[in-house]
Amino acid sequence: MLWLTKLNLRLRALFQRRALDRQLNRELAFHLAEQTAEYLAQGMSPSEAELAARRLFGPVAALHEQCRDERRTRWLEDLMQDAQFALRSFAKSPAFTLVAVLTLALGIGANTAFFSAAYGIMFRPLPFPSPDRLIDLDDGIAGVGSVTALRALARAVDWAGYYPASELNLQLGGESSKITATAVTSNLLRVLQVAPARGRWFTAGEENFGQHRYAVLSDRAWRERFAEDPAILGQTITLNEEPFEIIGIMPANFAFPSANTELWVPIHMDARSLGYMWGDNDLWPIGRLREGMSLAAAQGELRPVIDRIRPMFPWRMPDAWGTGAQAVLHSKALVKDVQPKLFALSAASLLLLLIACGNVANLLLARAMRREREFAMRQALGAHWSRLIRQLLTENLVLVLIGGAVGLAVAAAILRALPLLLPKDTPRLAEIGPDPALVLAAVASMLLTVILFSVAPMLLLLRQRRESVAGRAVTASTRASRLSLALFGVELALATTLLIGAGLMGRTLWQLANVDSGIRAASLVAARISVGPSRCGKAEHCWATLENINRTLLENPVVRRVNWADNAPLDQNLSAVAVEIEDHPKPPGAPAYVLWRTEATPGYFPALGIRLRSGRLFTAADRPGAAPVIIISQATAQRFWPNESAIGKRIRTLSELQWRTVVGVVSDVAQYSLTGFPSWVDGVEYFSLAQKLPIDAGNIELTVFLESSQPQAPVTWQASLHQRFPDIVISHVKSLAAIRTDSVSNQRSTALLLGLFAVLGLLLGIAGVYGVISHRAQQRTREMGIRLALGASANQVVGMVLQETLLVSFLGAATGVLAAFGLSRFLSSLLFGVTARDVTTLTICPLVLLTAALLAAAVPAQRASRTDPALTLREE
Amino acid sequence: MGKPAGLIQGTLDLLILKTVSAGPVHGWAIAKRIQQMSDDILQVQQGSLYPALHRLEQQGWIESAEKATESGRIAKFYSLTRAGKKQMAVEVGQWDRLSGAIGLVLKRA
Numbered sequence: 001m002l003w004l005t006k007l008n009l010r011l012r013a014l015f016q017r018r019a020l021d022r023q024l025n026r027e028l029a030f031h032l033a034e035q036t037a038e039y040l041a042q043g044m045s046p047s048e049a050e051l052a053a054r055r056l057f058g059p060v061a062a063l064h065e066q067c068r069d070e071r072r073t074r075w076l077e078d079l080m081q082d083a084q085f086a087l088r089s090f091a092k093s094p095a096f097t098l099v100a101v102l103t104l105a106l107g108i109g110a111n112t113a114f115f116s117a118a119y120g121i122m123f124r125p126l127p128f129p130s131p132d133r134l135i136d137l138d139d140g141i142a143g144v145g146s147v148t149a150l151r152a153l154a155r156a157v158d159w160a161g162y163y164p165a166s167e168l169n170l171q172l173g174g175e176s177s178k179i180t181a182t183a184v185t186s187n188l189l190r191v192l193q194v195a196p197a198r199g200r201w202f203t204a205g206e207e208n209f210g211q212h213r214y215a216v217l218s219d220r221a222w223r224e225r226f227a228e229d230p231a232i233l234g235q236t237i238t239l240n241e242e243p244f245e246i247i248g249i250m251p252a253n254f255a256f257p258s259a260n261t262e263l264w265v266p267i268h269m270d271a272r273s274l275g276y277m278w279g280d281n282d283l284w285p286i287g288r289l290r291e292g293m294s295l296a297a298a299q300g301e302l303r304p305v306i307d308r309i310r311p312m313f314p315w316r317m318p319d320a321w322g323t324g325a326q327a328v329l330h331s332k333a334l335v336k337d338v339q340p341k342l343f344a345l346s347a348a349s350l351l352l353l354l355i356a357c358g359n360v361a362n363l364l365l366a367r368a369m370r371r372e373r374e375f376a377m378r379q380a381l382g383a384h385w386s387r388l389i390r391q392l393l394t395e396n397l398v399l400v401l402i403g404g405a406v407g408l409a410v411a412a413a414i415l416r417a418l419p420l421l422l423p424k425d426t427p428r429l430a431e432i433g434p435d436p437a438l439v440l441a442a443v444a445s446m447l448l449t450v451i452l453f454s455v456a457p458m459l460l461l462l463r464q465r466r467e468s469v470a471g472r473a474v475t476a477s478t479r480a481s482r483l484s485l486a487l488f489g490v491e492l493a494l495a496t497t498l499l500i501g502a503g504l505m506g507r508t509l510w511q512l513a514n515v516d517s518g519i520r521a522a523s524l525v526a527a528r529i530s531v532g533p534s535r536c537g538k539a540e541h542c543w544a545t546l547e548n549i550n551r552t553l554l555e556n557p558v559v560r561r562v563n564w565a566d567n568a569p570l571d572q573n574l575s576a577v578a579v580e581i582e583d584h585p586k587p588p589g590a591p592a593y594v595l596w597r598t599e600a601t602p603g604y605f606p607a608l609g610i611r612l613r614s615g616r617l618f619t620a621a622d623r624p625g626a627a628p629v630i631i632i633s634q635a636t637a638q639r640f641w642p643n644e645s646a647i648g649k650r651i652r653t654l655s656e657l658q659w660r661t662v663v664g665v666v667s668d669v670a671q672y673s674l675t676g677f678p679s680w681v682d683g684v685e686y687f688s689l690a691q692k693l694p695i696d697a698g699n700i701e702l703t704v705f706l707e708s709s710q711p712q713a714p715v716t717w718q719a720s721l722h723q724r725f726p727d728i729v730i731s732h733v734k735s736l737a738a739i740r741t742d743s744v745s746n747q748r749s750t751a752l753l754l755g756l757f758a759v760l761g762l763l764l765g766i767a768g769v770y771g772v773i774s775h776r777a778q779q780r781t782r783e784m785g786i787r788l789a790l791g792a793s794a795n796q797v798v799g800m801v802l803q804e805t806l807l808v809s810f811l812g813a814a815t816g817v818l819a820a821f822g823l824s825r826f827l828s829s830l831l832f833g834v835t836a837r838d839v840t841t842l843t844i845c846p847l848v849l850l851t852a853a854l855l856a857a858a859v860p861a862q863r864a865s866r867t868d869p870a871l872t873l874r875e876e
Numbered sequence: 877m878g879k880p881a882g883l884i885q886g887t888l889d890l891l892i893l894k895t896v897s898a899g900p901v902h903g904w905a906i907a908k909r910i911q912q913m914s915d916d917i918l919q920v921q922q923g924s925l926y927p928a929l930h931r932l933e934q935q936g937w938i939e940s941a942e943k944a945t946e947s948g949r950i951a952k953f954y955s956l957t958r959a960g961k962k963q964m965a966v967e968v969g970q971w972d973r974l975s976g977a978i979g980l981v982l983k984r985a
Contacts, residue, residue: 002936002959005936005957005959006934006935006936009933009934009936010934013934023942023952026942026950026952027902027903027926027951027952028922028926030902030903030904030949030950030951030952031903031904031922031926033949034904035904037947057922058922058923063922063923063926063927066923066926066927067926067927067930069927070927070930070931070934071930071934072934
């Protein structure tokens with residue numbers, strides 16, 4: 001227990017210092033008294049004895065000090081003294097303290113938040129055992145038939161399949177609602193190496209059609225939809241009008257494929273349903289490398305396996321199908337799309353931190369210069385320079401600690417706001433939160449900051465010492481003032497870089513806002529309608545249901561027209577199909593043409609403002625029994641039949657047997673995104689919805705387009721529809737303008753955040769310029785006074801101050817432009833309609849900064865020009 | 877806490893520990909007793925005695941209490957702690973080895 005004793009002693013030394021000192025005094029006095037008594041006994045007179053004792057004893061104060069030093073708490077006492085001194089002096093200059101703390105908090109907070117967000121999304125290990133053995137197929141194959149075949153044939157990898165995003169209609173207690181559900185293969189949990197929290201998972205046999213009616217709930221769904229009822233296992237729920245038995249509940253942290261997945265059901269393989277097995281690409285593969293197998297082994301076996309899957313298709317697949325497949329780490333594939341953005345935002349927050357550091361360093365420099373006399377005095381009185389530096393360090397540490405504490409609060413606030421600012425489809429968004437990495441990042445940036453801040457005043461101090469020895473005339477403050485001028489140049493460079501990044505994103509947003517989507521129906525309201533098999537099991541039946549819905553909707557006096565399509569433009573659905581095009585045979589082995597397909601009712605085109613260029617639109621006569629027809633876009637017609645009419649030409653979907661005849665050509669529309677179609681899409685086709693209903697007897701999901709006289713009041717029609725068809729689920733009710741806005745949320749959030757950074761950077765930069773220039777002007781008051789006395793005009797004095805600002809700002813801005821040149825390529829994947837080397841942005845942004853810097857400098861310059869020469873001369 | 881820095885300091889610590897081990901004793905008496913026991917050869921200066929006492933106390937080897945002496949004055953009495961007894965044994969052993977070794981060298985060289 002020796003350490004306990006020691007701790008107790010140290011604590012007493014710290015907190016009962018006065019009592020200990022008194023005790024020490026008594027102890028030494030006792031010794032002195034005994035010595036005196038001894039001398040008295042030897043026959044000295046009392047005054048002689050006392051004098052002799054004192055002489056023998058030596059200086060009491062020094063001994064006192066020596067004994068106190070043995071307590072080993074001296075450094076702590078000094079530290080506390082310095083800290084108290086720092087706090088007192090901060091309290092005396094509240095403006096300085098407030099600005100410094102806020103600047104620091106902003107820099108540290110933004111930095112901590114964005115780095116922990118970037119870490120959480122990009123680098124934090126996935127919440128599965130050995131996540132580095134989970135792999136995806138990039139540019140690969142998908143679909144129920146292909147993925148299950150891949151699973152059967154691959155040796156190096158255990159492949160599973162899942163639907164990335166789908167919704168089912170859940171009927172519960174007479175109410176229908178959407179439930180985010182995904183159909184998966186039975187080996188998914190083996191691949192992810194997770195077990196259900198309660199109950200069981202699917203068996204291999206339950207993947208077969210007819211045996212597939214089992215469901216596993218997410219922890220959240222169990223809590224929110226079933227009130228944590230433990231007896232839910234074994235009960236039956238209705239999904240898309242079919243009964244499913246609940247057999248298990250997953251653990252709370254299981255979030256696959258996304259955090260909002262509420263339910264898992266098995267895929268239902270049915271060899272007779274060609275469309276389900278081979279007709280779509282909706283089942284995505286995810287695999288785990290088997291024991292002893294590497295990523296290279298997984299990649300190596302892909303080609304031969306895919307070569308064996310290709311002939312399994314009921315129709316002939318192009319020889320190039322699947323040849324581009326790449327086995328990649330799941331963790332990497334997951335964040336591929338958000339990476340550039342997170343890098344850009346992290347870099348921007350780093351720039352902001354550096355600007356903040358520069359600002360605080362400048363503030364501290366100015367403070368140090370003001371205290372030049374104090375330090376010189378203390379040095380003259382014998383203070384060791386190391387003691388002075390220790391005090392400066394302590395002061396900075398206190399400042400950074402306060403700034404860091406506020407910064408952590410800022411970081412927490414940003415982290416809470418981030419999920420609202422970032423697009424909803426950002427992976428792992430729900431997982432972002434304060435974690436040990438956040439604290440680590442905060443500590444690291446704080447440490448960096450304190451070192452940065454301490455170095456500048458310390459250099460100043462040391463130099464002052466050397467120069468006072470060398471007897472040179474250059475004062476330390478002149479040097480420091482030059483240093484702060486350089487710092488402000490660097491700050492401006494950083495701010496310029498930030499501003500250019502934000503400028504490029506701003507230009508991108510502007511360009512996107514001005515893209516002509518080809519749609520002239522901003523107030524049209526789109527809604528997703530999901531109809532179960534009881535109403536849509538057969539084509540005729542389904543069509544009648546849609547007409548009933550139309551009638552119900554049109555009974556509402558507000559609703560003018562109702563049209564249907566399989567999805568809305570720009571709502572970020574993929575709807576591409578491989579086709580064969582007449583007159584354009586593909587050589588064997590080449591990939592098939594891919595067309596973007598929309599299935600629509602005749603009124604769809606006029607409702608969306610899509611214009612007919614030649615031929616005709618669909619009519620009510622384009623029904624299942626009639627000749628199959630197709631409409632293509634102008635660009636598609638131009639591409640395939642540039643010199644002749646496209647009308648009468650034929651196109652065949654690879655998964656179908658029949659050819660469809662082109663009957664019309666319509667104007668181009670941005671169906672996929674405002675930035676255009678993916679490069680692998682060759683054109684756009686439209687089917688008559690009536691001829692396409694239904695693909696399979698099952699649930700069907702369509703988009704209804706409502707033209708209403710009051711687009712702001714959608715509630716009434718929803719209520720009447722719900723009353724007539726309680727089992728039909730209405731969701732995603734949005735105006736086309738809102739859909740368009742949402743489609744650029746990625747660019748918008750980046751532009752918003754970068755813009756925020758740039759504005760903050762600009763403000764900090766301006767504050768820095770103002771501080772530095774006014775301090776310099778103040779220093780040169782004497783010089784200005786003399787100049788004015790010698791006949792310089794006020795304008796000349798203003799010019800002198802501004803000249804310096806202009807020179808430094810120009811150098812800073814130029815450096816910033818160069819840095820932006822290097823950095824903006826990270827942004828290039830987010831840009832649209834503007835290149836990373838956009839001349840306008842690269843010119844305007846530095847000009848904005850130069851102007852702002854000059855304006856900030858003008859105030860102190862004006863003040864300098866009003867110096868009273870008489871006052872200055874009297875001071876001389 | 878490391879070993880005593882030099883022979884002199886280490887020796888003083890050992891002498892103090894040994895003196896204190898006889899029972900509660902104040903600084904003045906420690907100095908006197910060392911002087912008497914060494915037949916006036918060793919004279920401990922208060923300039924080194926008191927810092928040493930405070931160091932030993934901070935290391936937990938001796939503890940102190942203020943009491944009245946026979947003459948009625950308040951003095952600080954030191955006594956050995958259990959850790960101090962162990963430390964003394966260690967230092968006595970070290971000293972025996974060292975002095976024995978020096979003796980051997982002086983005898984045989």
